Amino acid sequence: MSDSLLAGLNPPQRHAVTLEQGSALVLAGAGSGKTRVLTTRIAWLLQVKQVPAYRILAVTFTNKAAREMQTRIEGLIGQSCRGMWIGTFHGLCHRFLRQHWRDAGLAQNFAIIDMQDQLSAIKRLLKQHNIDSERYPLKQIQFFINQNKEQGLRPQQLPPAHDVYGKQLQQLYLAYQAQCEQEHTVDFAELLLRSYELLAAHAALREHYQQRFAHLLIDEFQDTNALQYRWLTLLSGSDNQIFAVGDDDQSIYGFRGAEIGNMRRLMQDYAIEQPIKLEQNYRSTGAILQAANAVIARNQQRLGKQLWTEAAEGAPLKLFQANNEQNEAEHVLEQVRALRQQALPYSEIAVLYRSNAQSRLLEHHLFQAGIPYRVYGGLRFFERQEIKHALAYLRLILDPDDDAAFLRVVNVPARGIGSRSVEQLQQFAQQQQSLWQSCSQLTGRVASKFLTFTLLIERLQEACQSLDFASQVEAVVKGSGLREFYGQEKEGRERLDNLDELVNAAALFSQTNPEWPLADFLAHAALEAGEHGAKPGEDAVQLMTVHAAKGLEFHSVFLVGLEESLFPHENALSEHSGLEEERRLLYVALTRARQQLFLSHAQARFLHGQMRYPLRSRFVDDIPANILQTIGVARSPIAPHMPHTAVDGWFIGQTVEHPVFGCGSIAQIERGQSVRIHVNFVQHGLKWLDLRFASITPRQINR
DNA sequence: CTCTAAGAGATTTTT
């Protein structure tokens, strides 16, 4: 039995799968069979080591990955892995909190709110406290709250702030927490923090779970944040095994709090002497791997590994230099057609870009040419307005004190309750009680308006009691007036379809999880916003950001916009180790391709309403020339000899001095009619300087 | 309450 499990594994894979005791860090390069190792290890534990399924906990970052892992394990062992805890960090914490809601200090019917909901919650908070959202941008407050939660910090635990601004932020964090308590809502970070705190505070509970989970397996370990790491260590106790799989070179979520350092920390904390390295790549050609290796080798902070393959070198990477972004899109189109000629399905072609804004032009060209395409990104199913409205009604049925849900639909469809009336109600509630409770205490003209609404909700509540799950959703969609509302709207057709789809989703959910209450469906909707990608079976060219492409692979990959300021992105240059993350991002992009890579950059690009003349990305210079073939040069080049990252001796990152603006560093160089440089001055901020007029001097670096 | 117009901001985003 064990033989068939291990058949076809290479030595390091086999070593990882059959590790007897102690914790391990598996450093799994792109395309090295990471998922296979993880799933085979679990199957091996179950079958060979006879570990009961309930003693295993497997964590991933996405629902998709969790599902895939589960199916693959079940395929390996030939039966269901019931009893095993397998899911995302958030999904598992949610499960834990539903079970221990009382100990966690939560309401039994707590609702999970997504980032959108969180933002509107903060918005309400600002209004209530009369705080200028110019001075305190919503996004910034949200970032502040989430960042602290992800560090495990409650408002009370923050070091005292010295300035007014910091004090205000702390106050807002505190007020936000109070609001969530009152509304029985829990945001994403809160799921983790609550679970962590409960485990930390409740010894009996902690010991119970520590004894239960003999094996903790974590996928994409490089993406864990500080709190997730602490949660894991708490759960692992002193003698449970942690089996972490990840790739430091593919850590691209630093900006969201992922801590690449958790890999080294794990090795220290769990006495792991050497990571197990999976370096044989089964995906790409030799040329593609050479390029990827060369690029990533320039990063300093690495655990170190080098991908290799038994496959042939294959075709060289093709570099196209376009004269502008239109020309670049035309080139992609041309090449896509050529690939199609060779009978390659469209779905095996991906066009990757650094930022979403770049997709529009590509879409336009593909559309014109009648080539099917699919753009990843944008709103997902459960994030759509009409779906959120329907869910808000369901939330209210479940918990009328959910103010967020109340406010969302109190006047949708319109029932004459304007902002004036709502403000009066909020005044009355005084943050002491829920809006729902206040409704019943109101008197006068305003009261009657709200009465129609509360009666509606109560009627729906009653109607739902006798109904099965999907019928409840159906009843709400109809009874709330939402269906009629969107039926009348001009462009409401798609929304109506989506509402029908919601009913289907509910039916499917109750089928798969019989006996699970409505609250779980709502949690499911929040935690799994739905797929971004193509409908299965659809043959379309795949358009997405490099981030979205992680974990995927394609026969042919186009990587467009390889220009300074776009990739690497200009904002990244000023961030701490931003350039290294950009380089990892490139590494991810390159390793998506199995057979063929097309790289391109434009000499001129219209960006933010301005024509820009970006330089070719410095990253292109990192790719060995012998595997890089230039297949096209702009027809009417603006600059005959396209420079690299330096022009006339000036280079990006260089420190310069200006007689008026003082000292600064070069953020960007452009060559159009003349050479312009973008300098970030210490005193005066970003300024464009034309070298024909500006007199700047290089400054000796003495830091 | 809904519609229009003006203004700010424009990386990446698994949950």
Place this chain on the structure above:
DNA sequence: TCTCTTAGAG
């Protein structure tokens, strides 16, 4: 340039 948000008029 484009898109999303908010303010003010109708």
